[in-house]
Amino acid sequence: MKKKNFNLIAGGAITIFFLLIALLGQIWTPYEPTAMDSMAVNLAPCAAHPFGTDNFGRDILSRVMAGSGSTFFVAVSTVLIGGFFGTLIGALTGYFGGWADNMIMRFNDILLSFPSILLALIFISLLGSGSYNIILALGILFIPSFARIVRSEVIRYRDLDFVKSARIMRAGHMRIIFAHILPNAGVSILTAAAIGFNNAVLAEASMSYLGLGIQPPDPSLGRMLSEAQSYLSNAPWYAIAPGVTIILIILGFSMVSEGLRALKE
Amino acid sequence: MMKPLVEIKNLSIRFPEEKGIFEAVKGVSFEIHRGEILGVVGESGSGKSMSALALMGLLPKDADIFSGEILFNGRDLLKMEEDEWRKLRGSEMGMVFQEPMTSLNPVLPIGKQVGESLRLHTKLSENQIREKVEEAMCEVGLTDVKRLCRAYPHELSGGMRQRVMLAQAMVSSPSLLIADEPTTALDCVVQAQILSLLRDIHEKKGTSILFISHDLNVVRALCNRVLVVYKGEIVEEGMTQEVLCHPRHEYTRSLVARIPAYDGRGQGEREMIRLDNVNVFYDVKNGFFRKNGSKHVIHDMNLTARDGEIVGIVGESGCGKSTLCKTILGLHTNYTGNVWIREDARPQMVFQDPFGSLNPARTVGWILEEPLRLRGIRDRSERKKRVSDMLEKVGLDASFASRRPRELSGGQRQRISIGAALLMESRLLIADEPVSALDVTIQSQILELLLRIHEERKMTLLFISHDLNVVRRFCSRVMVIYKGQIVEEGLSGEVYESPAHPYTRLLLGAASMETEMEASYAEGKTTSEEKEAALCAGTGSFGCAFYDRCPAACSICRQEEIPVTALGETHWVRCSVFAEKAKGKIN
Numbered sequence: 001m002k003k004k005n006f007n008l009i010a011g012g013a014i015t016i017f018f019l020l021i022a023l024l025g026q027i028w029t030p031y032e033p034t035a036m037d038s039m040a041v042n043l044a045p046c047a048a049h050p051f052g053t054d055n056f057g058r059d060i061l062s063r064v065m066a067g068s069g070s071t072f073f074v075a076v077s078t079v080l081i082g083g084f085f086g087t088l089i090g091a092l093t094g095y096f097g098g099w100a101d102n103m104i105m106r107f108n109d110i111l112l113s114f115p116s117i118l119l120a121l122i123f124i125s126l127l128g129s130g131s132y133n134i135i136l137a138l139g140i141l142f143i144p145s146f147a148r149i150v151r152s153e154v155i156r157y158r159d160l161d162f163v164k165s166a167r168i169m170r171a172g173h174m175r176i177i178f179a180h181i182l183p184n185a186g187v188s189i190l191t192a193a194a195i196g197f198n199n200a201v202l203a204e205a206s207m208s209y210l211g212l213g214i215q216p217p218d219p220s221l222g223r224m225l226s227e228a229q230s231y232l233s234n235a236p237w238y239a240i241a242p243g244v245t246i247i248l249i250i251l252g253f254s255m256v257s258e259g260l261r262a263l264k265e
Numbered sequence: 266m267m268k269p270l271v272e273i274k275n276l277s278i279r280f281p282e283e284k285g286i287f288e289a290v291k292g293v294s295f296e297i298h299r300g301e302i303l304g305v306v307g308e309s310g311s312g313k314s315m316s317a318l319a320l321m322g323l324l325p326k327d328a329d330i331f332s333g334e335i336l337f338n339g340r341d342l343l344k345m346e347e348d349e350w351r352k353l354r355g356s357e358m359g360m361v362f363q364e365p366m367t368s369l370n371p372v373l374p375i376g377k378q379v380g381e382s383l384r385l386h387t388k389l390s391e392n393q394i395r396e397k398v399e400e401a402m403c404e405v406g407l408t409d410v411k412r413l414c415r416a417y418p419h420e421l422s423g424g425m426r427q428r429v430m431l432a433q434a435m436v437s438s439p440s441l442l443i444a445d446e447p448t449t450a451l452d453c454v455v456q457a458q459i460l461s462l463l464r465d466i467h468e469k470k471g472t473s474i475l476f477i478s479h480d481l482n483v484v485r486a487l488c489n490r491v492l493v494v495y496k497g498e499i500v501e502e503g504m505t506q507e508v509l510c511h512p513r514h515e516y517t518r519s520l521v522a523r524i525p526a527y528d529g530r531g532q533g534e535r536e537m538i539r540l541d542n543v544n545v546f547y548d549v550k551n552g553f554f555r556k557n558g559s560k561h562v563i564h565d566m567n568l569t570a571r572d573g574e575i576v577g578i579v580g581e582s583g584c585g586k587s588t589l590c591k592t593i594l595g596l597h598t599n600y601t602g603n604v605w606i607r608e609d610a611r612p613q614m615v616f617q618d619p620f621g622s623l624n625p626a627r628t629v630g631w632i633l634e635e636p637l638r639l640r641g642i643r644d645r646s647e648r649k650k651r652v653s654d655m656l657e658k659v660g661l662d663a664s665f666a667s668r669r670p671r672e673l674s675g676g677q678r679q680r681i682s683i684g685a686a687l688l689m690e691s692r693l694l695i696a697d698e699p700v701s702a703l704d705v706t707i708q709s710q711i712l713e714l715l716l717r718i719h720e721e722r723k724m725t726l727l728f729i730s731h732d733l734n735v736v737r738r739f740c741s742r743v744m745v746i747y748k749g750q751i752v753e754e755g756l757s758g759e760v761y762e763s764p765a766h767p768y769t770r771l772l773l774g775a776a777s778m779e780t781e782m783e784a785s786y787a788e789g790k791t792t793s794e795e796k797e798a799a800l801c802a803g804t805g806s807f808g809c810a811f812y813d814r815c816p817a818a819c820s821i822c823r824q825e826e827i828p829v830t831a832l833g834e835t836h837w838v839r840c841s842v843f844a845e846k847a848k849g850k851i852n
Contacts, residue, residue: 161622162632165682168594168614169639169689179635183626 005262011255018249022072025065033058033066034217042235052237054227060241063219068245070214071221074135075200079193081139086146087182087189093147094154095177105151108144116141117203121212129212138203142196149192153185187260194257198250205246221246268339269296270441270473271320276333278315278324290315291497292333297441302467302474304488304505306481306520308704312497313477317443320475321360322350337441355386359434361427363446369418369426376414379433386437401436402429404469406462424455428462435466442466445477457771460487479705481520482734485509493517519706533572537610537693537725538593540568543602545585545592545749559599562588563749566602572692573723577740577757579733579772585749586729590614590695593727610693610725613686617698619678623670629656629681630666636689651688659684660714676707683714687722695727700735712739733772737761742835745769748810755836765830765838767817809841817842 025033037057045052051060093101111119116138123137157163158181166180207213208222216223221242228239278290289312297303307313318324320335320342335342337357342350362368370378380398383389389397395414402410405428418426427447434442444463448456464487467474478484484491484505491508493501493516500514512518545563563585570576580586591597593604594612606612616622623632633652642648653663659680670678679699686694696715700708712735719726730736736743736757743760745753745768753766764770808823809815815822821841828844831837 161616161618162624164591164596165614165616165622165685166635167596168612169636169685171635171639175639180624180627184624186626 005259007255007262008259011252011257011259014248014252015256018068018245018252019072021065022068025062025067025069029059029062029065031059031062033062033219035059042231042238044235045237051241052235054224054235054238055231060224060238063224064221064241064245067219067221067224067242068249070131070218071201071204071246071249074131074138074204074213075197077135078138078142078200078203079196081135082142082146082196083189083193085139086143086148087150087185089143090147090150091154091177091182091185094151095158095173095181101151104147108147111141111144112148116199117206120203120207121210124207124212129215131214134204134207134213138200142200145196146189146192149188150182150185153188154181157181157184187263191257191260194253194260198253198257201246201249201253267299269298270338271297271475272334272336273316273320274334274336276316276319276335277331278312278319279329279331280325281327281329288331289328289497290319293494293497293499294333295492295499295502297473297475299440300467300471300473301490302463302476302488304484304491305475305477305494306479306484306491307494308479308706310704311494313494314445315497317360317445317475317477321354321358321443323360352386355382356437357439358441358443359437359439360443361430361434361445361447363449366418366423366426368430371418374415374417375421375429379414379429379436382433382437397436398432401432404435404466405429405432406458407432422455423451424458427451427455427459431459431462431466435470435472438470439472441473441475443475443477446479447476448483449478449480456483463487481509481705493520516706519709533574533723535572535607536569537572537574537607538568538570538727539603539605540566540593541603541605542567543592543600543604545588545597545600547588548599561749563592563600566749566751568744568751570693570725570727572725573719574742575719575726575728575740577736577743578727578729578746579731579736579743580746581731581772584746586746587697588749589746590697590727590729593695606693611689611691612693612695613689613691615679615682615686615694615696615699618702619675619682620670620702622682623673623678625670627669628666629668629670629673632670632681633666633685633688636685640689655684655688658687658718660710674707675703676711679703679711680714683711683718687718691724692722693725693727695729697729698731699728701730701732708735733761745772750810750839752811752840753836753838755833759833759836763832763836765832765836765843766811766840767815767842768811769838771814771816821845 035058037053040049040053040057042055043049043053043057049059049061051064053059054063089104093104119141120134120137123140124133127133127137154177163176163180166176171180204213204220205222205225208220209226211223211226214220214223224242225239225246228235228242231238273296274294276290276293277288280287280289291312293312293316295303295316305313305317315324315328319328319330320337322342324330330343334344337353342353345353369375376395376398379401380394383394383397387394398414399410402413407413407425407428413421413429418429421429430447442463447463448459451459460483463474463476466472476484476488488505491503491505492499493508493514495514495516501508501512501517508517509521512521543563543566544561545566546559547562549558549560566589578586578589588597592600593606594614623629630649630652633655634648637648637651642651649666652666656663656665661677661680661684665673665677665681670681673681682699699715700711703711715726716739718724728736728740740757743755743757744751745760745766747768753760753764753769760769761773764773808825809818809827812818812822819842824841827839827841829837829839830844830847
């Protein structure tokens with residue numbers, strides 16, 4: 001009996017919901033996310049401000065909407081960068097093997113052996129803060145994990161008969177790699193991408209929390225959390241809205257990646 | 266008349282499935298008499314193993330014995346308490362499975378595994394158990410038993426593992442031995458040894474054997490009586506000779522007459538492929554720091570095939586057949602000598618394993634379009650049209666184009682592979698065991714398809730197989746390979762009517778289990794001890810590769826160059842003993 005893939009469906013729904021919210025946040029928010037209102041400082045959730053307001057009287061709902069937008073943007077871009085270059089490197093090294101493969105993979109191992117957030121901090125301190133630099137730093141740091149996954153998939157398929165058959169038909173190496181082998185790695189790459197999104201969301205949030213990511217006054221979920229810290233006792237809603245949003249976004253991605261893994265089996 | 270040992274009455278076994286219920290065994294009734302070998306023949310999925318598994322109480326958990334009774338010595342097993350049944354199984358029944366690799370526990374020494382049932386079901390002391398185990402292992406033809414008892418499964422060859430399995434099954438002297446495809450995973454020489462071992466056990470101990478197989482030749486050689494199972498029902502039952510010589514049911518008939526014959530028409534004169542003194546090597550990695558060596562896989566191979574010819578290449582697994590294919594196709598480049606293929610050959614290959622040879626991520630249509638794309642046909646609709654034409658040509662429906670390989674059966678996949686080769690307009694098709702992974706009835710369909718296409722296109726076909734019966738009818742010329750060397754070559758008729766090389770004889774003997782080959786080579790035979798000594802003394806690379814297994818081996822086989830003897834215009838053999846004999850006749 002075939003079970004419905006609950007994880008994929010529910011996770012997909014959550015992800016799509018937040019994606020839509022984030023997209024909406026780019027074109028319309030109830031209030032201007034950066035507009036301050038000295039008359040409405042630290043308001044508890046009410047009809048006018050469903051998630052309350054912060055210490056400058058800014059509407060938290062609007063800031064969460066706009067902030068999820070930048071979070072998504074950072075996550076998507078980093079995964080795209082890491083996924084693209086990682087897939088390319090993994091596919092080529094896995095297919096051709098040899099000393100280049102050995103070198104690149106050992107370098108990979110070195111990168112993977114450090115906590116990525118630490119490396120990202122080093123990058124940022126070299127490049128300077130800001131969302132584009134975060135994307136660049138995280139994107140580069142995601143390359144090794146993608147490369148590793150794609151490489152192992154390519155090696156798994158490299159010596160199978162259908163690849164031999166393509167070689168016998170005189171298909172070129174690039175055609176064999178990209179048209180014959182890589183489609184088989186599709187699900188693995190997607191799974192890796194879903195996990196990558198998660199890590200990117202978390203990394204962006206933590207770096208903004210540390211003040212290295214998106215700069216004020218632009219809203220960012222991580223930054224909001226760090227600012228909310230000082231008001232935790234008299235305005236707890238300030239922390240709740242961005243915190244729950246991060247948790248839900250990550251939950252959605254985790255469920256999607258879990259669902260994809262089940263799909264693969 | 267004595268009561269039968271096992272009576273199975275009206276047994277039905279069902280499996281719950283996605284859509285309703287699948288009935289694997291439909292009201293089957295049969296008996297196993299005391300001291301008989303009963304063969305059960307059928308293809309995979311026919312339910313032939315199910316009744317045996319039910320007898321052993323080894324059915325999968327979701328199986329439901331819907332009706333029927335299984336009487337063992339007159340007692341219904343299905344009504345027995347689990348404990349009692351288990352005791353009975355341990356002492357009265359033994360089972361040997363197909364896969365000797367996985368049916369032994371890799372982390373326990375052999376001796377322990379063989380003695381397990383004694384330890385569980387008898388009150389014998391450890392010493393007595395050890396004695397019994399050693400005795401059982403000697404009986405199945407294992408030597409150096411004391412050392413073997415301490416060995417682990419991975420140290421043993423496939424044939425030895427199967428012997429160990431047999432010892433394990435026989436250690437408690439059961440009255441019934443169930444053998445489920447016990448020789449399928451073995452090469453034909455070892456297969457013959459295991460079969461004669463089973464026969465010995467049967468004769469010496471009077472054990473009843475339930476022998477399950479898809480291979481008619483094996484069943485013919487071993488069993489007194491045979492049941493033919495088709496789609497969960499017994500369609501035919503009777504004495505083996507009777508059933509196989511005069512099959513009544515349509516399915517049995519298709520089993521017996523399964524190999525289409527090739528009449529050798531359509532042979533051209535132009536050479537399609539030519540190998541001169543080809544030696545092939547494999548790189549052997551010895552580890553990170555040690556020097557890498559190379560292994561000599563194919564020795565001085567000379568081979569030609571002409572336009573439209575079907576050449577059979579026969580040999581057991583590991584003899585270098587597949588390496589030969591790879592070398593011809595240019596997939597393996599570490600060789601010396603000349604490999605020449607005619608320019609318009611566009612060689613293609615049909616692989617043995619239909620599940621690895623099609624890209625699982627692509628649709629059948631995409632896979633079949635690929636050769637056209639690579640040949641530079643840019644027009645999409647033209648490609649699509651050719652693909653659907655080809656699908657029909659290989660006996661499939663045009664709607665298969667949108668399916669994925671995993672939705673297809675083994676036979677359908679092989680059809681797709683053949684179709685892809687045809688779309689490449691191949692003039693040289695190499696078929697590496699194209700049917701050995703398929704069911705018997707499907708085999709004949711695929712062979713027929715190959716023949717039909719050969720008839721139409723007159724391509725050259727290199728047909729690689731370990732199955733002599735297929736090769737015999739299918740090919741005009743045959744080469745027998747042993748350890749990377751052609752040991753005999755000739756027209757099919759010549760090789761099969763008058764096989765010269767001891768290895769060819771052994772292969773033929775293994776297939777039909779009739780020949781007492783040792784007698785014909787009795788004079789000047791070397792004993793196994795002498796062989797051992799010679800092998801130890803020699804460098805190992807000297808002389809005949811078949812020396813250590815050859816029943817006719819004698820001292821002249823250790824000379825460096827094994828002479829080739831021509832037996833006719835097209836028939837020759839590489840054997841020292843034969844050369845001596847031929848000389849004797851001339852002198």
